[in-house]
Amino acid sequence: MPGMIDRRPAPSIRSPRLALLAAAACACAALAGxxxxxxxxxxxxxxxDSLQLRSWxxxxxxxxxDLLPVQGGEETSRWWGSRINAMTLNQxxxxxxxxxxxxxxxxxxxxxxxKVEMLALAQPNVPIAPEVAVSVRxxxxxxAAGGGNVIYQRVLRTTQKAGIDDSLNPTEQLRIATESALRNNIAELMRELASLPLPN
Structure with a gap:
């Protein structure tokens, strides 16, 4: 007996449910990109934070x-990521x-x-629940004329994570983690300066 050939049409990939899922996937990819x-x-x-640190x-x-021009800024790619440019650093x-x-x-x-120098901004390649590390000197x-005494010099490294509680958009998670890591770094600097033996 010859083999039977199934002549039923193949399942359509254009069903409303599949089309909706495809549209959602494209939207997520666009947001993350x-x-x-x-x-x-x-x-x-x-x-x-300022009120607390000010008292210390x-x-x-x-x-x-006086703040000297901050060094180490980098522009964000149009298509992906979250960096900190020079203007944002200074502001x-x-x-x-x-x-x-x-x-x-x-x-x-x-x-x-x-003097502030951004030395490194470490970010994961896949910005899903990212952890960002910032290193600043x-x-x-x-x-003083000709250069004054160095009162304090140190490289500080701080990290911060972000996740779906912060945003459903992976790129926004990366931005939030980056901003928080830098904010933590500044707070750490101020705690260090508070311990300096300076005359009143």
Whole structure:
């Protein structure tokens, strides 16, 4: 007996359910594929953190730290990722110092100068529940002609994770983790400066 041939049509991949699933997958891919750069206000110290840290800092630092141009910024890809560009870095540190009351009322009149260098921003290749690490070198010097004494110099490394509780979008998770890692780094710097033996 000759073999039977099944002449029924193959299942259509255009069924409404499959089409809906395909559309959802495309939407998720599109969301995850767009770059989302870090933002300065979200990377800066919060008001609550600033109030707490301000009470620890020496009065000698208040309105007495000039911020030198921050180095190490990098532009975010249009298609993927979350980086911190130079403008965002500068705005982040300016805002944090301002909230702490450390920037002088008149620029370039502070007793101290703070140099900030972003050395590394480590991010996972797949931004799903990412953990981001930030390494920054800080150098605090006394202002003086020809260069002042180095009061403090150290590389600080901080990390932060983000997940679906923060955002369903993987790229947004990466941005949130990046901003938080930098904010943690600034807070760690301020705790270090609070322990410096400075004259009042």
């Amino acid at each position: 767009c770059g989302s750069p870090a933002r300065p206000l979200e990377s800066s110290l919060t008001d609550m 800092l020496s009065p000698a630092l208040r309105r007495n730290i 982040t540190y300016q805002e944090s110092l301002r909230r702490l009351g450390l920037m002088p009322d008149v620029p370039d009149t502070g007793r101290y100068q703070l 800080y150098t605090l010097t006394e202002r």
